[in-house]
Amino acid sequence: MEKSLKIFSGNASRLLAEKIVSYLNVPLGDSSIKYFSDGEIWVKYNENVRGCDVFIVQSTYSPANNFLELLIMIDTARRSSARRITAVIPYFGYARQDRKDQPRVAITAKLVANLITTAGADRVLTMDLHAPQIQGFFDIPVDHLYSSPILVEYYKEKDFKDLVVLSPDIGGVKIARAYAKRLHVPLAIVDKRRPKPDESEVMTLIGSVKNKNILIIDDIVDTAGTMIHAAEKAFSEGAKNIYVGCTHAILSGDAIERIKKSNCTEIVVMDTVPLDRHKQIDKIKILSVANLFGNAIRRIHNEESISILFD
Numbered sequence: 001m002e003k004s005l006k007i008f009s010g011n012a013s014r015l016l017a018e019k020i021v022s023y024l025n026v027p028l029g030d031s032s033i034k035y036f037s038d039g040e041i042w043v044k045y046n047e048n049v050r051g052c053d054v055f056i057v058q059s060t061y062s063p064a065n066n067f068l069e070l071l072i073m074i075d076t077a078r079r080s081s082a083r084r085i086t087a088v089i090p091y092f093g094y095a096r097q098d099r100k101d102q103p104r105v106a107i108t109a110k111l112v113a114n115l116i117t118t119a120g121a122d123r124v125l126t127m128d129l130h131a132p133q134i135q136g137f138f139d140i141p142v143d144h145l146y147s148s149p150i151l152v153e154y155y156k157e158k159d160f161k162d163l164v165v166l167s168p169d170i171g172g173v174k175i176a177r178a179y180a181k182r183l184h185v186p187l188a189i190v191d192k193r194r195p196k197p198d199e200s201e202v203m204t205l206i207g208s209v210k211n212k213n214i215l216i217i218d219d220i221v222d223t224a225g226t227m228i229h230a231a232e233k234a235f236s237e238g239a240k241n242i243y244v245g246c247t248h249a250i251l252s253g254d255a256i257e258r259i260k261k262s263n264c265t266e267i268v269v270m271d272t273v274p275l276d277r278h279k280q281i282d283k284i285k286i287l288s289v290a291n292l293f294g295n296a297i298r299r300i301h302n303e304e305s306i307s308i309l310f311d
Contacts, residue, residue: 004083005301006049010058010073012066013090016271017057019290023299029054033069041065043072050081053301055125057293060093060112061250061273065095067112070121078120086300087121090272090289091248095130096220098137113137116252127272127289128219128247143306144294146272147247148175150287152182154268155215155245162240164188164212168230176217179245188214190230203233210238218246221269224255228262240266248272249286251279259283 008029009017021028030046054077056072058070070087077085097108113134123141135142155163163185167176173189180187188207214234221227221244231242242264251259251271256279259267268285269275275286292309298308 001017004052005055005297006047006052006082007055007057007297008045008073008077010056010066010069010195012061012069013059013274014140015274016059016090016290016293018286019271019288020057020294020297023291023294030126031073033073039065041068041072043069045076045080049077050259051083054082055086055088055297056302057088057090059091061091061248062093064250065151071115073123074116074119074121084122085120086123086125086297087116088297089124089126089221090270090293092126092129092134095134098131098134102158109134110137112263115162123300125233125293125300127293130219143182143296143300145289145292145306146310147272147289147292148182149176149309150270150289150292151217151245152179154287155183157245160213160243161214162212164207164214164239166190166207166209166214166216166230168216168218170227170282172218175219177201179215179217183215183236187216188234190233192229203229205233207235209234212240214239216242218244220248220250221246221255222250223253224251224262227267228258228264231262235263246270249275249279249284251275256281259266300307 006029007021008031032044034042060067074085083241094108094112125143127145128147135144136250145265151211161200165176165180165185166188167173168190169192188209191204239292244264247270267283270289271286295309296306
């Protein structure tokens, strides 16, 4: 691979970046990220990037410092005369705020897109955006990868009998239907609604799950509330075993305790967000997206199509 390729990482995604460069058989770029005592971030590239094709790997999950590190690394590369800068964002934070669903709220996904572009990124490489239309918020090219090839292959090898794919809410029907089609199994849907502001939420399960193994598919597991409620509903309708496949494991608040107490047999997540050791419980299995991102980076660098990676 040409020497002009340089891959750097912020603090948020260093482990994933190390897997990516190992797959590509290139070294991880040498950079320094330091914090002043007041929290101000300082970045320096310890090797020449002039005229290079620079890829910066950094997920933008909480805290906001992860996003600031990405912006400052992009700006530093631009001021160091990099030929092209690609922001590799395995988990794109603030994607859930993609529209004005009520008065006087921010569309933060658009703000984040503007900041990344203004900082100097020439293109973005990301995975499983919570709202795919966020690609249109950018005025630069966006390559949007999917974790589905990894998860579908994993569940095909498991060869579960009597499997049904379950969408935990109406918003996830499209992605759940895609998994059901690839796995050649039926689809079920959990419909949640609140009849009146002060009345409890009503959950209706559309489809048959009795005596079936259930696979719940989602893009993000944050507090795990939606996932566990869907699992409980399926279990109450006679489901046998509950499996979960998701891309981004945020697992904030008491999510881990909820998962421990849940009737879920296994939860498969990607390594787009690193899991702290206390979150690595027996019920959670981590699969890596490093090879998929490595393939995408190689193809972008060589000016090749990456559409083959969507299949």
